[in-house]
Amino acid sequence: MKAHKDGLPYRNEFLKDKDLAMFVWLSSIIFVFPDDFKSMNWDVVSLPTFEGLPNVGSQAYPTYFSVTSMSKQKDQAMKVIQYLISDSIQESLSKKGVMPVAKSDAIKKVYGQESAFKDKNLKSAFYNKFAPIPAKSRYDSLLLSPYTKAANPIILSGDYNTVFRATEEDAGKKLADAKKQ
Structure with a gap:
């Protein structure tokens, strides 16, 4: 696309x-x-x-x-x-x-x-x-943003592996930070 x-x-x-x-x-x-x-x-x-x-x-x-x-x-x-x-x-x-x-x-x-x-x-x-x-879950709103932002790059590049890998790292950091609080 x-x-x-x-x-x-x-x-x-x-x-x-x-x-x-x-x-x-x-x-x-x-x-x-x-x-x-x-x-x-x-x-x-x-x-x-x-x-x-x-x-x-x-x-x-x-x-x-x-x-x-x-x-x-x-x-x-x-x-x-x-x-x-x-x-x-x-x-x-x-x-x-x-x-x-x-x-x-x-x-x-x-x-x-x-x-x-x-x-x-x-x-x-x-x-x-x-x-x-x-x-x-109480974390849904926190994790929604990184995955929503990933949609355009995935569709435009077709490289879902790279985009999802980076998105998963970002989401994992946000989740870990939220659990510390």
């Missing part, structure tokens, strides 16, 4: 420059940049899957709601959360094109029907099962 403006092609190359044919992002991108999407001819498909995990797509990227131990209105806060995840609210959000958290096929079936993009293949977001979200 060839570098584009000192990095990998991203959102602007797809939406503004229109010199990128495919782009993977969250399903909400069409509502974050609606005018850009209205000005171009596009559609949606499911992501490819791995041979060893057929019919398993990417992880979901949910918004989490919780009630903290410091809350003085725990019961009321929980009632708000229960309201937000109720079938009626989830169906309403789904119709607008907000990916529902409800597992109901009926709620998924109406996904995007009342959005500006109702003529697009939005239901492809549900074509595959979501991959499980792995458990997180």
Whole structure:
């Protein structure tokens, strides 16, 4: 792959420059940049899957709601959360094109029907099962940065052994330092 403006092609190359044919992002991108999407001819498909995990797509990227131990209105806060995840609210959000958290096929079936993009293949977001979200450790945020930074050099150079070796050393040092504290 060839570098584009000192990095990998991203959102602007797809939406503004229109010199990128495919782009993977969250399903909400069409509502974050609606005018850009209205000005171009596009559609949606499911992501490819791995041979060893057929019919398993990417992880979901949910918004989490919780009630903290410091809350003085725990019961009321929980009632708000229960309201937000109720079938009626989830169906309403789904119709607008907000990916529902409800597992109901009926709620998924109406996904995007009342959005500006109702003529697009939005239901492809549900074509595959979501991959499980792995458990997180207290070190995840610390180790995420070195591996995220490694993605571009690996893709652009193809030399994953060298890049991962250096990344592993960097991550190992950060982990050792964190464990000392």
